[in-house]
Amino acid sequence: MNSLKLVVGILAIGFWFSSFFVWKYFDAHGLRTADPQSGKIYPLDTHGSVVYLTFREHYFLYGLIIAGIAFFVISVVFYFVGSKRP
Numbered sequence: 547m548n549s550l551k552l553v554v555g556i557l558a559i560g561f562w563f564s565s566f567f568v569w570k571y572f573d574a575h576g577l578r579t580a581d582p583q584s585g586k587i588y589p590l591d592t593h594g595s596v597v598y599l600t601f602r603e604h605y606f607l608y609g610l611i612i613a614g615i616a617f618f619v620i621s622v623v624f625y626f627v628g629s630k631r632p
């Protein structure tokens with residue numbers, strides 16, 4: 547069980563950092579104006595810097611964020627379930 551806790555914790559951190567770096571990459575390399583022909587219509591606002599993403603980029607980024615949150619919640623549940631030993 548301890549190794550599973552460790553793996554889930556590492557996955558949570560990995561997905562969170564990945565989402566951060568992907569967000570920053572998209573912010574630095576994305577189009578500043580929407581381009582419906584290429585599918586870049588999903589805005590990503592980073593403190594006033596708006597870039598536009600495709601459907602896949604948008605859901606890839608938010609999938610990473612959701613996965614990081616989900617693995618964090620699972621690791622918290624493992625922590626509290628595993629600590630109830632007498």
